[in-house]
Structure formats: structure tokens, C-alpha cells
Amino acid sequence: MVKVTKRFPTYEDMVELTDNMRQIDIDEIEAVTNLGTLDCVQASVYNSEQACCFAVFADGVLVCIYGCSITGNPWLLCTKAMNSHVVNLTRRTKRIVWMMSKRWPILSNIVDVRNKMTIRWLKTIGFTFKETIEIKPGFPVIRFEMVRDEQTLPDTA
Helix, strand or coil: CCCEEEECCCHHHHHHHHHCECHHHHHHHHHHCCCCHHHHHHHHHHCECHHHCEEEEECCEEEEEEEEECCCCEEEEEECCHHHHHHHHHHHHHHHHHHHHHHCCEEEEEEECCCHHHHHHHHHCCCEEEEEEEEECCEEEEEEEEECCCCCCCCCC
16 A cells, blocks of 8 residues: 655655656746746745645655645646556545635646546546647746536545
């Protein structure tokens, strides 16, 4: 059984994430911002509600850092270790997103259209996809969202 732990990200966690980040996440950062990877991770963490921002570890190995901005924009950046833990963490993510939806009536953000794996994952946890836009010319992104309804807690099994 994998032991999953989480805590508010430290600076060292942010550096470790940056040093081991999946290439698709690096590409997405480059497609939507002019910040370097570490600066983007720091900005994401520092602009998130502290109660909704965590570094996640599986058996002591950093897998991802996620959060949600004060305006309801959930985000997730992963290390290469995510590939080994995606099924286990997806179950947990459904519960986390459901809890975020209790705080914000609409959760919304963007994903790089090239990031097919994350798009499939976002659909799996209940997000719907809206328009495609370009923040930087030549780099289309898709806006995704989840509108709160009063349904029961999603299946986490």
C-alpha cells in the first residue's frame, strides 16, 4: 500500500518540483506565461488559498503540487513520479475537487491543447470543456470548468 502524505509546499518542495517536472507541464507553463518554471510554481503557490494548496508525496517522493487561487482557479503541476501514482491520486482528487466546489461555485482554468493526458484526467474527475483561446499566439489552450451543483460526494472508489 502506498503511503500518501501532503503538506503546504515549502520552497524546497517547489525547487524539487521544478527540477523533476513533467515536460508537458513545462510546455504548458511556456504556453501561458512569460515566467520561468520556478517563478510560476512560486506564483501559483503564493496566490492560492493556503487551505487548498499542498505538496503531495507517495512513499516520501514528491508527486505534485496543487492549489486553487482565491478566485477559484484550480491548478496542478506534477513530477515524473505522477505516472506511477495517477490512479491512486485520481481517487483522492475527486474528493479534493468536490471540497473546492463547496468553496467556489465555479472552478475554472485552462489547459494546453497538447496536454492530452491531463485533458482526459480532467474529464475523468468531472470538468467540462469550453472555448479554445490563445494567450500566446500559436499556443491554444482550452478553458475547463466545473459548476457547483448540490449533488452528493462523487464516487471515490
